[in-house]
Amino acid sequence: xxxxxxxxxxxxxxxxxxxxxxxxxxxxxxxxxxxxxxxxxxxxxxxxxxxxxxxxxxxxxxxxxxxxxxxxxxxxxxxxxxxxxxxxxxxxxxxxxxxxxxxxxxxxxxxxxxxxxxxxxxxxxxxxxxxxxxxxxxxxxxxxxxxxxxxxxxxxxxxxxxxxxxxxxxxxxxxxxxxxxxxxxxxxxxxxxxxxxxxxxxxxxxxxxxxxxxxxxxxxxxxxxxxxxxxxxxxxxxxxxxxxxxxxxxxxxxxxxxxxxxxxxxxxxxxxxxxxxxxxxxxxxxxxxxxxxxxxxxxxxxxxxxxxxxxxxxxxxxxxxxxxxxxxxxxxxxxxx
Amino acid sequence: xxxxxxxxxxxxxxxxxxxxxxxxxxxxxxxxxxxxxxxxxxxxxxxxxxxxxxxxxxxxxxxxxxxxxxxxxxxxxxxxxxxxxxxxxxxxxxxxxxxxxxxxxxxxxxxxxxxxxxxxxxxxxxxxxxxxxxxxxxxxxxxxxxxxxxxxxxxxxxxxxxxxxxxxxxxxxxxxxxxxxxxxxxxxxxxxxxxxxxxxxxxxxxxxxxxxxxxxxxxxxxxxxxxxxxxxxxxxxxxxxxxxxxxxxxxxxxxxxxxxxxxxxxxxxxxxxxxxxxxxxxxxxxxxxxxxxxx
Numbered sequence: 001x002x003x004x005x006x007x008x009x010x011x012x013x014x015x016x017x018x019x020x021x022x023x024x025x026x027x028x029x030x031x032x033x034x035x036x037x038x039x040x041x042x043x044x045x046x047x048x049x050x051x052x053x054x055x056x057x058x059x060x061x062x063x064x065x066x067x068x069x070x071x072x073x074x075x076x077x078x079x080x081x082x083x084x085x086x087x088x089x090x091x092x093x094x095x096x097x098x099x100x101x102x103x104x105x106x107x108x109x110x111x112x113x114x115x116x117x118x119x120x121x122x123x124x125x126x127x128x129x130x131x132x133x134x135x136x137x138x139x140x141x142x143x144x145x146x147x148x149x150x151x152x153x154x155x156x157x158x159x160x161x162x163x164x165x166x167x168x169x170x171x172x173x174x175x176x177x178x179x180x181x182x183x184x185x186x187x188x189x190x191x192x193x194x195x196x197x198x199x200x201x202x203x204x205x206x207x208x209x210x211x212x213x214x215x216x217x218x219x220x221x222x223x224x225x226x227x228x229x230x231x232x233x234x235x236x237x238x239x240x241x242x243x244x245x246x247x248x249x250x251x252x253x254x255x256x257x258x259x260x261x262x263x264x265x266x267x268x269x270x271x272x273x274x275x276x277x278x279x280x281x282x283x284x285x286x287x288x289x290x291x292x293x294x295x296x297x298x299x300x301x302x303x304x305x306x307x308x309x310x311x312x313x314x315x316x317x318x319x320x321x322x323x324x325x326x327x328x329x330x331x332x333x334x335x336x337x
Numbered sequence: 338x339x340x341x342x343x344x345x346x347x348x349x350x351x352x353x354x355x356x357x358x359x360x361x362x363x364x365x366x367x368x369x370x371x372x373x374x375x376x377x378x379x380x381x382x383x384x385x386x387x388x389x390x391x392x393x394x395x396x397x398x399x400x401x402x403x404x405x406x407x408x409x410x411x412x413x414x415x416x417x418x419x420x421x422x423x424x425x426x427x428x429x430x431x432x433x434x435x436x437x438x439x440x441x442x443x444x445x446x447x448x449x450x451x452x453x454x455x456x457x458x459x460x461x462x463x464x465x466x467x468x469x470x471x472x473x474x475x476x477x478x479x480x481x482x483x484x485x486x487x488x489x490x491x492x493x494x495x496x497x498x499x500x501x502x503x504x505x506x507x508x509x510x511x512x513x514x515x516x517x518x519x520x521x522x523x524x525x526x527x528x529x530x531x532x533x534x535x536x537x538x539x540x541x542x543x544x545x546x547x548x549x550x551x552x553x554x555x556x557x558x559x560x561x562x563x564x565x566x567x568x569x570x571x572x573x574x575x576x577x578x579x580x581x582x583x584x585x586x587x588x589x590x591x592x593x594x595x596x597x598x599x600x601x602x603x604x605x606x607x608x609x610x611x612x613x614x615x616x617x618x619x620x621x622x623x624x625x626x627x628x629x630x631x632x
Contacts, residue, residue: 026535027450027452030450030535030536031446031450031452033442033536034442034443034445034446034450035442035443035446037438037439037442037443038439038440038442038443038446038506038510041435041439041499041502041503041506042461042465042503042506042507044480044499044500044503045470045473045477045499045500045502045503045504045506046465046468046470046473046503046504046507048476048480049473049476049477049480050473050476052476052479052480053472053473053475053476056475056476056479061479066482069483112363113363113364116359116360116363116364117364120356120359120360121360121364130364130365130368133368133371133372134364134368136371136375137371139611139615140608140611141563141564141566141582141607141608141611142564142566142582143564143566143582143585143586143604143607144378144585144604144607144608146586146589147378147585147589147600147601147604148374148375148377148378148604149374150589150593151374151377151381151593151597151600151601152370152373152374152377154593157387157597159370159373159377159391160370163369163370195371226352227352227356249467252467252468252469253469255469256469256471256472257469257471258471259471259566259567262567263566263586266586266590267585267586267587267589267590268589268590268593269590270590270591286471286472289472289475290474290475293474293475293478294478294571299475299478299479302475303475303476306472306473306475309469309472310472310473313468313469313472314468317464317467317468320467321460321464
């Protein structure tokens with residue numbers, strides 16, 4: 001009798017374990033099925049290139065040993081960046097100018113713009129129409145944006161020079177080529193990218209302004225506050241976090257951005273982007289790294305140049321998590337227009 | 338603020354004018370270039386000649402000749418538009434399908450299955466969302482090269498589709514996860530109680546609920562593939578496998594001195610799908626677009 005009970009209890013236990021194993025196994029299979037594609041793609045498109053960039057920075061990979069991959073480990077690339085490459089200081093200067101100026105448009109100008117769009121303009125239709133218009137540079141495919149700018153600045157058929165002349169700018173102040181003449185080309189670079197970036201700030205800020213309770217604004221207005229005072233003393237203080245967020249987010253994406261510059265100057269210059277961006281003084285750091293890889297075929301050196309950006313990027317992202325926390329960083333993917 | 342009736346009225350008038358000036362100066366006048374560019378693209382593509390960019394002189398469909406005849410500049414003949422359009426379409430569809438497949442699976446797992454490292458994975462996805470992928474182009478080139486996918490025509494395009502999808506996936510997984518989050522648990526429980534396996538419940542009960550999300554992600558990633566420039570520009574050197582933006586890039590430099598009309602028509606032709614999708618699905622799409630990291 002005792003033996004049978006023991007046996008049954010034992011059997012139950014085994015069955016329990018088996019069932020547990022089965023559910024765990026089922027869960028494991030389920031997870032594998034659902035997560036493997038995601039993890040594989042992230043490993044392929046994000047993790048391995050980051051690791052490879054680190055590795056390549058310490059090699060002399062170039063066009064000659066690209067196929068054999070017979071590379072030598074070296075620190076020369078970094079010596080070159082910090083000491084020997086005569087072009088690096090200029091690239092650095094251009095990048096700093098580019099990032100700070102466009103950042104100003106993206107964070108500060110778009111703040112003023114959002115206050116105008118979401119608070120000053122009472123007509124809902126007008127407000128939406130203007131907001132969609134400001135989104136055009138962002139949603140137009142990049143090459144079309146480049147094509148339209150190439151026409152707009154064209155000295156013969158474009159509209160920019162006639163417009164400026166109509167506004168009273170003397171003809172001799174205007175450049176013969178907006179693409180090539182230096183202070184003008186750099187101004188153009190800032191404006192072109194500013195238009196794209198302004199809408200990012202606009203979207204984040206407009207959502208934040210819309211969420212300011214009407215009561216507060218109404219109470220202030222009853223007390224005789226002007227629109228300027230409402231903006232300055234009520235809206236802007238409440239927008240502290242969004243402003244910080246837009247600034248932080250855009251700093252990183254601006255430091256790495258060069259696609260727009262490559263498209264406008266490259267297509268305008270007849271396909272060869274290297275010479276024209278250099279002559280126009282619009283070679284930003286990331287573009288310089290790109291040029292080094294795909295025009296000079298110095299893959300190792302180019303990787304070292306972009307490794308600096310990767311390091312800055314990772315450091316900034318860690319900083320973002322510290323400042324904003326996970327929840328706030330999730331916000332932008334759920335922002336409404 | 339104001340004292341007398343008269344000065345109060347004139348003060349109000351002044352402040353109204355000031356307000357209008359601020360609105361004009363900050364939000365309207367800076368849009369003049371953008372509006373005129375869009376107007377130019379539309380007008381120029383159907384006109385023989387335009388003055389000041391916007392006043393058409395004579396209607397013409399000559400600009401659209403690229404649709405039925407080869408385009409030449411000097412001795413150079415550019416690749417026919419239709420194969421290039423098909424390349425672009427294949428790339429966009431490939432990206433879209435991969436993204437939808439991977440992100441619906443992954444998004445569900447992150448939303449509904451509790452596993453070790455779930456929070457970490459979510460944080461990682463958000464971190465990737467902030468990280469500018471554009472600086473990884475060199476390493477991705479080496480990977481493509483080592484996988485034997487470089488300079489192989491259509492296979493290179495497939496490689497590019499995989500990479501582009503991989504770059505889009507963190508963002509789209511996040512979006513789909515949001516859609517899964519909004520489905521009540523009860524629904525899934527009911528299916529499970531009725532004897533469905535988890536996989537079957539996912540397929541027949543949950544998935545139909547997130548169809549709007551899937552559609553949004555599909556369109557979004559299709560457009561991302563359709564407008565992808567840099568990957569194709571960098572990795573495809575054979576003209577036969579160009580996509581539309583790369584073809585346009587190479588034509589602008591040549592034709593900007595002789596034929597803006599052709600460029601505008603091609604530009605408009607290329608923008609049609611984007612315009613179409615935006616007008617059809619503007620609400621959902623704009624909401625997603627604004628989360629992007631572009632710019």
